[in-house]
Amino acid sequence: MYTSVRLFIFSSLIVCTVKAVDHNNFKTCDQSSFCRRLRATKPSDTKYELNLSNLQISDSSIESELINKEADVSLKFAITALVDSTFRIFIDEIKPLHPRYQVEGALNGEPQVARLELLDRTNNEISIKSGDNKVVIKAQPFKIEFYSGTKLVTIFNGRGLFNFEHLRAKPSTEESADADLGDQAPKESEDPGAWSENFKSHHDSKPRGPEAIGIDISFPDAHRAYGLPEHGDHFSLRTTTSGSLDPYRLYNLDVFEYELDTTMAIYGSIPVLYAHSPQHTVGVFWHNAAEMWVDITNSKDGNVVSSIVSLVSGHKQDVHIDTYFMSESGVVDLFVFLGPTMQNAAQQYAKITGAAPIPQYFALGYHQSRWNYNDEDDVQMVVEKFDEHNFPLDVMWLDIEYTDGKKYFTWDPIKFKHPEAMQLNLTATGRKLVVIIDPHIKRESGYFLHEDALANNYYVKNKDGNVYEGWCWPGSSSYLDFFDPKVREYYSGLYALDKFTGTTKDAYLWNDMNEPSVFNGPEVTMPKDCVHYGDWEHRHVHNIYALYHTMATFDGLLKRSGNQLRPFILTRGHFAGSQRYSAMWTGDNAADWSHLTYSIPMCLSEAIAGMSFCGADIGGFFKNPDEELLQRWFQTGVWLPFFRMHSHIDTKRREPYLYSTDIQNRIRNALRQRYAHLPVWYTLFHEHEVTGEPVIRPLAYHYPSDVNVFDIDNQLLVGSSILARPITESGVSSVNVYFPGGAQERWYDIEDFKPYPGSGSISIPITLDKVPVYYKGASIILRKDRLRRASTLTHDDPFTLYVALDHNNSAQGRLYIDDNESYEYRKKKYLYIQFNYKEGILTNNLVDPDASYTTSAWIERVVILGPPAGVKRAKLESKKLGVQKLQVSYDGEGRSLTIRKPAVLISDIFTITLEQ
Ligand SMILES: *[C@@H]1O[C@H](CO)[C@@H](O)[C@H](O)[C@H]1NC(C)=O
Ligand SMILES: *[C@@H]1O[C@H](CO)[C@@H](O)[C@H](O)[C@H]1NC(C)=O
Numbered sequence: 001m002y003t004s005v006r007l008f009i010f011s012s013l014i015v016c017t018v019k020a021v022d023h024n025n026f027k028t029c030d031q032s033s034f035c036r037r038l039r040a041t042k043p044s045d046t047k048y049e050l051n052l053s054n055l056q057i058s059d060s061s062i063e064s065e066l067i068n069k070e071a072d073v074s075l076k077f078a079i080t081a082l083v084d085s086t087f088r089i090f091i092d093e094i095k096p097l098h099p100r101y102q103v104e105g106a107l108n109g110e111p112q113v114a115r116l117e118l119l120d121r122t123n124n125e126i127s128i129k130s131g132d133n134k135v136v137i138k139a140q141p142f143k144i145e146f147y148s149g150t151k152l153v154t155i156f157n158g159r160g161l162f163n164f165e166h167l168r169a170k171p172s173t174e175e176s177a178d179a180d181l182g183d184q185a186p187k188e189s190e191d192p193g194a195w196s197e198n199f200k201s202h203h204d205s206k207p208r209g210p211e212a213i214g215i216d217i218s219f220p221d222a223h224r225a226y227g228l229p230e231h232g233d234h235f236s237l238r239t240t241t242s243g244s245l246d247p248y249r250l251y252n253l254d255v256f257e258y259e260l261d262t263t264m265a266i267y268g269s270i271p272v273l274y275a276h277s278p279q280h281t282v283g284v285f286w287h288n289a290a291e292m293w294v295d296i297t298n299s300k301d302g303n304v305v306s307s308i309v310s311l312v313s314g315h316k317q318d319v320h321i322d323t324y325f326m327s328e329s330g331v332v333d334l335f336v337f338l339g340p341t342m343q344n345a346a347q348q349y350a351k352i353t354g355a356a357p358i359p360q361y362f363a364l365g366y367h368q369s370r371w372n373y374n375d376e377d378d379v380q381m382v383v384e385k386f387d388e389h390n391f392p393l394d395v396m397w398l399d400i401e402y403t404d405g406k407k408y409f410t411w412d413p414i415k416f417k418h419p420e421a422m423q424l425n426l427t428a429t430g431r432k433l434v435v436i437i438d439p440h441i442k443r444e445s446g447y448f449l450h451e452d453a454l455a456n457n458y459y460v461k462n463k464d465g466n467v468y469e470g471w472c473w474p475g476s477s478s479y480l481d482f483f484d485p486k487v488r489e490y491y492s493g494l495y496a497l498d499k500f501t502g503t504t505k506d507a508y509l510w511n512d513m514n515e516p517s518v519f520n521g522p523e524v525t526m527p528k529d530c531v532h533y534g535d536w537e538h539r540h541v542h543n544i545y546a547l548y549h550t551m552a553t554f555d556g557l558l559k560r561s562g563n564q565l566r567p568f569i570l571t572r573g574h575f576a577g578s579q580r581y582s583a584m585w586t587g588d589n590a591a592d593w594s595h596l597t598y599s600i601p602m603c604l605s606e607a608i609a610g611m612s613f614c615g616a617d618i619g620g621f622f623k624n625p626d627e628e629l630l631q632r633w634f635q636t637g638v639w640l641p642f643f644r645m646h647s648h649i650d651t652k653r654r655e656p657y658l659y660s661t662d663i664q665n666r667i668r669n670a671l672r673q674r675y676a677h678l679p680v681w682y683t684l685f686h687e688h689e690v691t692g693e694p695v696i697r698p699l700a701y702h703y704p705s706d707v708n709v710f711d712i713d714n715q716l717l718v719g720s721s722i723l724a725r726p727i728t729e730s731g732v733s734s735v736n737v738y739f740p741g742g743a744q745e746r747w748y749d750i751e752d753f754k755p756y757p758g759s760g761s762i763s764i765p766i767t768l769d770k771v772p773v774y775y776k777g778a779s780i781i782l783r784k785d786r787l788r789r790a791s792t793l794t795h796d797d798p799f800t801l802y803v804a805l806d807h808n809n810s811a812q813g814r815l816y817i818d819d820n821e822s823y824e825y826r827k828k829k830y831l832y833i834q835f836n837y838k839e840g841i842l843t844n845n846l847v848d849p850d851a852s853y854t855t856s857a858w859i860e861r862v863v864i865l866g867p868p869a870g871v872k873r874a875k876l877e878s879k880k881l882g883v884q885k886l887q888v889s890y891d892g893e894g895r896s897l898t899i900r901k902p903a904v905l906i907s908d909i910f911t912i913t914l915e916q
């Protein structure tokens with residue numbers, strides 16, 4: 001969270017408007033020296049040349065020297081074939097003046113290499129093949145072409161904009177700066193910010209001078225670019241090179257009252273982009289933790305001229321996308337995912353950076369948060385009111401005020417005097433607690449954490465080598481240097497139950513403010529010339545500070561439980577790989593319809609960038625939602641993976657029981673939908689961990705060749721079987737829903753089971769009770785329809801199977817269950833069951849017959865949507881129950897057929913046959 005009121009008190013440096021984002025606090029590309037320099041790069045076919053007479057070819061890679069002829073500097077160049085249609089390009093200086101930073105900690109281990117085959121070699125060109133993909137590397141002009149099969153899909157340096165600023169000694173002011181540096185060296189006169197830079201009252205000393213890198217990547221034939229979270233923007237990335245838009249900026253920042261419809265940076269940065277066409281999708285991921293800006297030019301957006309037209313194919317192409325990635329420092333470590341589908345490319349990315357491990361079941365339930373629940377009685381009262389009004393609730397949250405004076409790992413001695421008893425009360429009703437722990441540490445003598453950090457040298461240093469001090473919630477603060485393994489080890493130990501006294505095993509964590517947020521720092525963060533472990537400047541590692549923070553917390557929670565319980569952590573700052581440790585949310589949004597609308601594309605962008613576990617503060621963090629907005633926010637939040645209400649300290653209380661009966665009923669219905677579908681969410685998270693497929697998906701993911709869905713981001717798919725079109729506009733009496741898949745596809749409204757063909761846009765009548773959500777024909781959805789006060793109490797509850805038939809009268813679906821909290825599933829203690837329906841017969845089988853888990857959960861109902869006519873009864877056959885007759889009934893309109901009480905265990909193998 002972030003409040004302007006306190007900002008005024010703490011900081012004399014920042015003048016902050018209360019109304020909306022203060023643009024003056026944040027740089028435009030034009031105010032950033034490296035972005036300005038790189039964006040001005042002119043195409044050059046002659047500057048870089050690959051030395052093909054100096055080529056090392058191994059089983060999986062090719063290495064050579066890339067020569068900057070103008071500056072006479074040699075770079076190491078390598079291209080490596082990886083498994084799953086992935087290539088990796090690496091470029092670094094051979095003899096840099098200082099080592100250049102290479103990211104650690106983001107990848108999920110060392111990528112697995114694949115065999116590479118030399119196809120052809122000439123004086124100027126070398127062709128290689130790996131799997132079905134071909135790569136052509138050209139020496140002069142330096143260029144790399146990627147082919148999926150025979151189709152050219154991606155070009156590195158197709159426009160000749162590649163630019164690698166080698167490190168150099170600072171020219172003395174007297175001599176001419178450019179004498180032996182070539183025109184790549186920015187001249188002081190050309191760019192006054194190259195060797196040191198001011199922004200507002202902040203000075204960046206840039207001890208290593210200019211060291212930026214620009215990468216030019218084109219996608220012939222691509223219609224849309226997606227990805228590059230986090231931005232308050234639509235799912236489909238816009239052209240930034242014509243008109244007034246800045247490039248998409250990736251720099252983790254705590255932006256007060258962030259705006260929408262903008263390319264400005266906010267809390268997280270994931271430098272992965274997907275280029276999509278009806279025929280294929282490719283992805284690129286620049287493994288680089290420095291500040292980055294990305295220019296996008298989509299030929300569909302009007303008068304954009306591109307040199308690629310002539311360079312690539314010699315004839316005009318109707319659609320293509322050019323991108324230019326600009327990073328302040330580091331090396332080129334670029335992954336290219338050749339798909340060929342979006343599904344493949346997303347999985348290829350997940351293979352490199354890892355998937356989120358399945359969360360505990362409770363984490364998918366409903367979370368109630370506020371800045372702040374005042375004291376123990378307040379917590380107790382809120383929970384009691386939830387129970388009294390029959391609202392399910394899994395987790396209560398405590399924001400910063402629970403601490404003793406913003407000293408983390410302590411409790412306010414008056415308001416939270418019995419934290420353990422408070423948690424035992426929560427545990428007794430099946431609930432958990434989440435408390436906040438931020439990375440800034442109060443500089444107060446006597447505070448154990450501050451004293452430990454000073455004594456052991458655990459803090460980030462300023463440019464002069466002294467401990468860095470900034471302002472944050474506690475006032476004067478210093479920041480733990482999580483890049484130091486000793487600091488992570490120490491920090492993770494702080495979560496031990498006997499260290500963080502007052503916590504129980506049912507207390508989980510929220511790591512906020514970890515961009516890091518520094519109220520009086522440049523752009524509300526840490527100065528770039530601060531120094532971290534290993535002598536790296538903050539500039540080199542900024543975007544992974546939060547990743548390392550959550551890494552240490554994750555380790556702490558694991559150790560706390562003797563590696564038994566899956567940690568739950570919510571983070572605000574994030575980078576590629578953060579999904580392995582934490583869920584994220586879209587930060588400090590506002591109670592506006594627009595923020596509700598953008599919560600969907602923002603989470604979709606995160607999902608294809610590996611961060612499936614995403615949500616937005618229900619009701620909006622700032623300001624007060626009216627009743628309609630609040631209920632719509634609940635109805636929308638049901639269909640996003642992370643489901644939490646949260647609000648600013650100055651807002652009115654908004655717990656659901658405070659509203660009129662009508663509103664309460666609608667919120668309760670929304671919660672009921674969420675809890676009924678928890679088995680679906682849980683199964684999807686299991687499948688995500690195994691396959692890397694995102695849990696929520698844009699329509700283009702499953703309908704890649706339907707150009708009508710390319711810009712749809714007010715609808716989403718939960719897995720492949722649920723289509724939701726949340727209502728994010730006020731006062732509507734109808735909305736258009738786009739039904740994909742073609743005339744043969746069927747979509748069933750999940751409430752009245754009315755079927756719709758997949759033949760495009762249909763106007764759907766809307767009331768305040770109505771949210772258009774559909775099951776796809778051909779799917780079997782497993783639900784738990786009994787409403788309880790918490791998900792932890794539903795473990796043995798019976799299932800209802802919703803069998804949504806396709807036009808062939810068939811359907812399939814899967815269910816995953818385990819003990820819902822431990823790692824026993826990694827020892828095959830789980831059930832993964834496939835259900836099949838074909839022409840009147842429902843059967844099941846174990847997808848993984850070696851796995852087992854004992855459960856008393858049973859099937860209480862089977863509901864067939866789009867059923868055959870004239871069914872009189874059903875017959876159940878199972879080993880345990882033998883043969884049994886079951887009663888059936890149609891609903892009034894014959895849209896569904898319910899088979900009553902099969903009463904067979906969910907783990908039993910059975911057959912149910914419909915009888916005429
Ligand atoms: C290219 O590599 C060869 C073999 O190592 C070397 O002799 C030659 O000088 C290199 N060319 C340039 C321009 O550096
Ligand atoms: C725990 O619950 C009991 C019984 O409702 C209540 O009396 C007590 O105050 C609660 N303790 C805390 C710390 O909330």
Ligand SMILES: *[C@@H]1O[C@H](CO)[C@@H](O)[C@H](O)[C@H]1NC(C)=O
Nearest residue numbers: 744745778806807808809810
């Ligand atoms: C329907 O059945 C026909 C014949 O068995 C098959 O060719 C077709 O692929 C099926 N369609 C679907 C959507 O399953």
Ligand SMILES: CC(=O)N[C@H]1CO[C@H](CO)[C@@H](O)[C@@H]1O
Nearest residue numbers: 360361362792795819820821
């Ligand atoms: C996190 C969670 O849902 N835990 C529950 C898992 O199921 C057991 C019953 O088998 C409950 O006791 C846990 O509370």
